[in-house]
Amino acid sequence: NAxxxxxxxxxxxxxxxxMTLQCAQDMNHEYMSWYRQDPGMGLRLIHYSVGAGITxxxxxxxxxxxxxxxxxxxxxxxxxxxxxxTSVYFCASSRRNHxxxxxxxxxxxxxx
Amino acid sequence: xxxxxxxxxxVTLSEEAFLTINCTYTATGYPSLFWYVxxxxxxxxxxxxxxxxxxxxxxxxxxxxxxxxxxxxxxEKGSVQVSDSAVYFCALSMEYGNKLVFGxxxxxxxxx
Numbered sequence: 001n002a003x004x005x006x007x008x009x010x011x012x013x014x015x016x017x018x019m020t021l022q023c024a025q026d027m028n029h030e031y032m033s034w035y036r037q038d039p040g041m042g043l044r045l046i047h048y049s050v051g052a053g054i055t056x057x058x059x060x061x062x063x064x065x066x067x068x069x070x071x072x073x074x075x076x077x078x079x080x081x082x083x084x085x086t087s088v089y090f091c092a093s094s095r096r097n098h099x100x101x102x103x104x105x106x107x108x109x110x111x112x
Numbered sequence: 113x114x115x116x117x118x119x120x121x122x123v124t125l126s127e128e129a130f131l132t133i134n135c136t137y138t139a140t141g142y143p144s145l146f147w148y149v150x151x152x153x154x155x156x157x158x159x160x161x162x163x164x165x166x167x168x169x170x171x172x173x174x175x176x177x178x179x180x181x182x183x184x185x186x187x188e189k190g191s192v193q194v195s196d197s198a199v200y201f202c203a204l205s206m207e208y209g210n211k212l213v214f215g216x217x218x219x220x221x222x223x224x
Contacts, residue, residue, distance in 0.1 A: 004155070031210050042116075042201055042214030043156075058211065090155055099144060099163065099209035103155035 004104035021076040023091030030096040032074040036087040118215035133187040135202035143204035145185040
């Protein structure tokens with residue numbers, strides 16, 4: 001099992017550009033989430049999905065879109081990047097009604 | 113809303129010293145509580161959890177007890193090693209382990 005994989009590892013964008021952060025898991029987990037990690041603030045939930053075709057907003061969803069067309073994949077789209085979106089992004093997955101989330105290695109995004 | 117507060121770091125200890133990292137929470141209802149660890153350059157891993165009051169979670173020599181009366185979940189280890197150097201996050205969830213609310217994280221540095 002590869003677990004949770006994320007691409008790219010690093011990305012630099014200019015303000016106003018768009019991009020998609022990729023996330024995939026091979027554990028057949030129903031639940032997938034995106035978090036952002038900022039210094040002094042821990043991780044905050046952006047969007048989550050309880051299964052294919054179902055997504056919902058977390059604590060900080062503005063400026064981000066998600067979709068879940070398959071169980072395996074949960075991409076995060078930045079529509080028009082802003083410097084405030086400079087952060088480290090983590091994708092996570094878990095089995096429904098289980099306690100452990102499995103995190104990917106993260107994507108470090110810088111918006112200039 | 114729900115929130116988690118944990119002691120600021122960095123915490124610097126010598127090898128074999130005793131470790132305590134304080135964590136308190138605010139929640140409506142009865143959350144599950146977690147400690148996640150992040151080693152340099154990696155994603156988060158679940159270290160231990162407790163799902164109801166007075167439960168003790170333990171793993172790799174680390175322990176934490178769910179104290180409802182003080183709304184606390186302090187992390188302890190009797191003898192730290194250099195390999196324990198990492199960032200430790202306290203978190204809560206109202207939905208098993210999903211939609212986690214994280215504290216800011218505490219950097220632990222262990223010197224040999």
